[in-house]
Amino acid sequence: MDVVQLLGANVRHHRKLKGMSQERLALDAGMERSYVSDLERGTRNPSVRALGRLADALGIEPKLLLESPVGGLSI
Amino acid sequence: MDVVQLLGANVRHHRKLKGMSQERLALDAGMERSYVSDLERGTRNPSVRALGRLADALGIEPKLLLESPVGGLSI
Numbered sequence: 001m002d003v004v005q006l007l008g009a010n011v012r013h014h015r016k017l018k019g020m021s022q023e024r025l026a027l028d029a030g031m032e033r034s035y036v037s038d039l040e041r042g043t044r045n046p047s048v049r050a051l052g053r054l055a056d057a058l059g060i061e062p063k064l065l066l067e068s069p070v071g072g073l074s075i
Numbered sequence: 076m077d078v079v080q081l082l083g084a085n086v087r088h089h090r091k092l093k094g095m096s097q098e099r100l101a102l103d104a105g106m107e108r109s110y111v112s113d114l115e116r117g118t119r120n121p122s123v124r125a126l127g128r129l130a131d132a133l134g135i136e137p138k139l140l141l142e143s144p145v146g147g148l149s150i
Contacts, residue, residue: 052077063141065141067138
């Protein structure tokens with residue numbers, strides 16, 4: 001899996017684990033909701049700093065957003 | 076540590092572990108040497124795709140470039 005698609009899948013995975021909406025995550029990370037939506041679909045290539053903001057908003061370590069899937073990431 | 080500085084420290088750490096020069100890493104990752112130099116100093120905020128190219132060039136998983144330091148990263 002491409003690293004940008006991996007990031008998108010992990011953002012969606014952790015967002016759902018926290019029970020957060022895309023709107024909530026976008027607000028907490030200082031992004032547009034449409035940006036979060038694109039990012040989860042793997043059609044955005046954010047900066048590493050943006051990745052860090054997403055991790056902060058999700059309350060997780062940044063490296064978890066680049067974790068390879070173990071047994072699939074979908075909920 | 077800021078995520079961009081963390082990335083820089085990890086790139087330097089893994090590059091040295093592999094015995095690679097900045098020139099070699101830059102060439103393998105399709106970047107300018109000065110970009111790699113800036114990145115290791117934490118003064119560049121690359122895209123996640125660029126992070127992926129660096130990990131490929133270093134022969135490691137992308138997530139290792141966002142690993143928090145354990146006992147210091149310097150060699």
